[in-house]
Amino acid sequence: MNDHTLKVNEESKAPVSFIEQFIIDDIREGKNDGRVHTRFPPEPNGYLHIGHAKAICLDFGMAEKYGGKCNLRFDDTNPVKEEVEYIDSIKEDIHWLGFDWENREFYASDYFGKLFEFAVDLIKRGLAYVDDQPADIISTQKGTPTRPGQASPYRERPAEESLDLFYRMNEGEFEEGSRVLRAKIDMASPNMHMRDPIIYRILKTPHHRTGDTWKVYPMYDFAHGQCDYFEGITHSLCTLEFEIHRPLYDWLVYQLKTSDYRPRQIEFNRLNLNYTIMSKRKLLELVREGSVNGWDDPRMPTLCGLRRRGYTPESIKKFIDLIGYTKVEAINDVSLLEHAIRDDLNLRAPRVFGVLDPVKLIITNYPEAKVEEMDIDNNPEDPGMGSRKVPFSNEIYIERDDFMEDPPHKYFRLSPGTEVRLKGAYIIKCESFKKNEGSGLIEEIYCTYDPASRSGGEAAGRKVKGTLHWVSAQHAVNAEVRLYDRLFDHEDPAGQKEDDYRKFLNPDSLKILKGCMLEPSLASAKPSDKFQFQRVGYFCADLDSKPGSLVFNRTVSLKDTWAKMRK
Ligand code: ATP
Ligand code: MG
Secondary structure, rough: OOOHHHHHHHOOOOOHHHHHHHHHHHHHHOOHHHHOOEEOOOOOOOOOOOOHHHHHHHHHHHHOOOOEEEEEOOOOOOOOOHHHHHHHHHHHHHHHHHHOOOOOOEEHHHHHHHHHHHHHHHHHOOOOEEEEEOOOHHHHHHOOOOOOOOOOOOOOHHHHHHHHHHHHHHHHHOOOOOOOEHHHHHOOOOOOHHOOOOEEEEEEOEOOOOOOOOOOEEOOHHHHHHHHHOOOEEOOOOEHHHHHHHHHHHHHHHOOOOOOOOOEEEEOOOOOOOOOOOHHHHHHHHHHHHOOOOOOOOOOOOOOHHHHHHHHHHHHHHHHHHHHEEEEOOOOOOHHHHHHHHHHHHHOOOEEEEEOEEEEEEOOOOOOOOOEEEEOOOOOOOHHHOOEEEEEEOOEEEEEEOEEEEEEHOOOOOOOOOOOOOOOHHHHEEEEEEEEEOOEEEEEEEOOOOOHHHHOOOHHOOOOOEEEEOEEEEEEEEEEEEEEOOOEEOOOOOOOOOOHHHHHHHOOOOOEEEEEEEOOHHHHHOOOHHHHOOOOOEEEEEEOEEEEEEEEEEEOOOOOOOHHHHH
């Protein structure tokens, strides 16, 4: 199976990431019998964000590509911060991205028994001891990278004594923080993580799965590698901050190992996006403090937020492909993500007319009672998407900024005495307009149309410089449209002084427009349906949108609209 997959992939000659190269080498060397088995290990303490998607695409993607498997393993070693709500959302988001863990849904807590046994074994072998000192003392004794640590006075206590205390810690006899279990490794190691790391602590909060069975809980470092080992993971892919933990990971696995099999940890750079934050703690604060409307607020970098905003799984994968996997930390430009969704929606989103800031336009020589059905292409990029009928009548709406009473040079939209084409319909000429003298606002625009200029007709080829989108007033459906901008107005809000990120929240990140006028085909739009409002941007119907009270989110604005429309 793997030989075959390897060959197929080699023939494709596509460049591979350094991680994929490691995997290929391992398969070729027959390591772990040529198996590829990865895992995605989220901590259920928040919703997944686009950074997690980078890890998911790699973990599941490599397994898929090399005929392997990928487990979903919830890293639920800390009962204090974790909730079931998060577990459900994490599963939904992974499925949405198009990946599946089959029946391999695991929890670090499934292994609490085995991990406890392993800790007991380490104590018996003189490789772990109970330390009665508080955490702050332990941490000052650790020394610095250039100065060796100082041994705890409990380091040499007899194994039987540590064993007895460890059991009693788990029976609830001692207060939280009063004692810990430490691995006995090397207080002089240049790697601080090897200086007798804490591997178990006392926590009395009940656990969402194991209730109050346990009063001691393993630390992340003690759980992660061992869980990989118990599950037969071959490639444990994680972000760069764990590189420094790798010697400890290897040390613990070595102590556990009973055969030649061993999991290999490989680190890659995190995904960071400018103008946003990725820390789950901070995202939770934004939600709790009401700075956004929940985890799935379309301004959030969460997967549910991006989904609600109108992002597709394909666009997110494309973006992740573009940024790649390296060993160098960087901040990725959000405009690259926007480019990916534009590219994707350009091919699949039907074109429609939506006027966000309507002004009425009356065609004085078009019969009042007449309605024509204009046949308009759904997507010029894809003739297979067909066409639709859009009703046209003597009163229409156009965008307020498509008319100027006193236009500058090279303004190709509508102004007194000039002509434009109404997309898919006729050429019109502006004859006059009505203005509210108090507010200065244009109230109505009066035009005549050229009956011979109907699109597709004989005189249709007559050229005018501007083309406008429009909606027939009597047929229009009313909608609320939400325009989103960056959540922060600082490029690197997370890189500022701790917790200062709140100061950089963009006050204009959400603009709600009421009374937008859309073509009637949108009356039946269902939540998450995606469209290009021509000349305006890509939009999707919001989760809360219903017939009669339509709500659309702008996913991303359009670029280069004029160049396209003038054709
Ligand atoms: P926390 O902020 O709570 O430490 P985390 O963001 O590391 O959490 P986890 O739930 O521990 O979240 O992450 C699950 C997996 O996703 C890990 O393997 C982690 O390395 C990866 N991951 C998290 N954030 C990113 C990111 N920004 N880019 C790439 N991978 C990430
Ligand atoms: Mg983490």
